[in-house]
Amino acid sequence: MSGDEQARLGQLRDEIDRLDREIMELISKRAECAQEVARVKMEAHPGEDVFFYRPEREAQVLRRIKESNPGPLSGEEMARLFREIMSACLALEKPMHIAFLGPIGTFTQAAALKHFGHSVVSVPLPAIDAVFREVESGAAHYGVVPVENSTEGMINHTLDMFMSSPLKICGEVQLRIHHHLMVSPQNKDKEIVRIYSHQQSFAQCRQWLDTHRYGIERVTVSSNAEAARRAAEEPGTAAIAGDMAAELYGLEMLATSIEDRPDNTTRFLIIGREEVPASGNDKSSILVSMRNKPGALYQLLEPFHKHNLSLTRIETRPSPSGTWAYVFYIDFEGHVDDEQVSRVLSEIEEEAVELKRLGSYPIGVL
Numbered sequence: 001m002s003g004d005e006q007a008r009l010g011q012l013r014d015e016i017d018r019l020d021r022e023i024m025e026l027i028s029k030r031a032e033c034a035q036e037v038a039r040v041k042m043e044a045h046p047g048e049d050v051f052f053y054r055p056e057r058e059a060q061v062l063r064r065i066k067e068s069n070p071g072p073l074s075g076e077e078m079a080r081l082f083r084e085i086m087s088a089c090l091a092l093e094k095p096m097h098i099a100f101l102g103p104i105g106t107f108t109q110a111a112a113l114k115h116f117g118h119s120v121v122s123v124p125l126p127a128i129d130a131v132f133r134e135v136e137s138g139a140a141h142y143g144v145v146p147v148e149n150s151t152e153g154m155i156n157h158t159l160d161m162f163m164s165s166p167l168k169i170c171g172e173v174q175l176r177i178h179h180h181l182m183v184s185p186q187n188k189d190k191e192i193v194r195i196y197s198h199q200q201s202f203a204q205c206r207q208w209l210d211t212h213r214y215g216i217e218r219v220t221v222s223s224n225a226e227a228a229r230r231a232a233e234e235p236g237t238a239a240i241a242g243d244m245a246a247e248l249y250g251l252e253m254l255a256t257s258i259e260d261r262p263d264n265t266t267r268f269l270i271i272g273r274e275e276v277p278a279s280g281n282d283k284s285s286i287l288v289s290m291r292n293k294p295g296a297l298y299q300l301l302e303p304f305h306k307h308n309l310s311l312t313r314i315e316t317r318p319s320p321s322g323t324w325a326y327v328f329y330i331d332f333e334g335h336v337d338d339e340q341v342s343r344v345l346s347e348i349e350e351e352a353v354e355l356k357r358l359g360s361y362p363i364g365v366l
């Protein structure tokens with residue numbers, strides 16, 4: 001290294017050290033503010049369940065960061081950093097217990113950490129209904145469950161849970177899903193006779209498998225992480241799973257990003273026990289059961305058209321109450337506190353057998 005380079009680098013590193021000290025002081029001041037916020041919340045609700053996590057406020061903070069970010073870091077990158085700062089601040093107020101569809105190493109855990117940041121206690125549970133029960137009982141503050149995949153469609157089990165659960169949707173988070181074919185290091189040069197994965201992942205990689213691994217036995221297991229665990233233990237096997245599972249079980253990649261569609265994305269819902277106030281850019285979900293008569297679907301959709309509300313999703317599920325009766329699961333833009341939305345909902349209510357409000361929540365920011 002030349003003397004000139006050394007001198008210049010020395011100056012820049014001194015500047016970075018100074019800035020780091022400033023950043024640290026500012027983050028500490030921010031954390032003290034959050035502690036004070038917690039005191040105010042507790043004083044205002046003595047002896048009550050205090051909701052320290054404020055999804056609408058977090059969405060507003062992250063949106064503002066993305067919009068006002070001066071660069072050179074991207075808005076997404078800056079929001080990700082602030083996501084972690086806020087997560088640490090919230091943990092000072094109250095450590096959040098987040099139940100998710102496990103085991104550890106699944107995409108749902110990655111989604112939970114993307115949404116809440118890494119300062120939460122994440123609790124793996126074996127099934128979607130177990131996640132709902134954990135939150136309903138109060139054992140976990142919030143839950144994270146998958147609801148839809150861009151290649152494979154809706155996750156019906158999650159939709160059906162809302163028919164009987166009192167829980168509310170408090171948020172959504174989308175995750176780009178990259179699947180990899182992976183093996184244990186001992187298996188790297190051996191013949192693979194069996195591939196383990198979750199049924200959804202096999203479906204998302206079908207064409208790739210038919211082209212590149214035709215004829216190899218495909219065995220469906222309960223999760224990608226379970227697939228990775230088996231591949232780590234059983235000679236002659238491989239798994240299709242994501243980065244977290246590969247890291248967790250020390251597997252090596254044979255082929256990366258083997259999903260058939262480059263935009264393969266899964267949407268997850270955050271479920272909780274309370275309703276979320278408007279954040280300024282929200283979405284709502286409802287379940288509606290209509291009388292089984294001609295024009296029922298038209299009657300259901302007409303108020304959305306009349307009041308100019310954008311539907312983002314409509315799904316039909318068989319009703320648990322009878323043969324050939326249906327329940328519609330609908331997502332639309334807006335918050336139940338908006339006047340336009342409350343008009344639409346009361347018009348639907350007049351025609352529907354039942355309307356259940358599943359919640360209004362901020363449109364995913366990250």
Ligand SMILES: O=C(O)C(=O)C[C@]1(C(=O)O)C=C[C@@H](O)C=C1
Pocket residue numbers: 034037038052053054055057058061085086087089090093
């Ligand atoms: O504004 C609040 O209510 C806070 O508790 C502060 C804060 C933050 O760090 O900005 C922390 C947790 C909440 O989920 C939202 C925001």
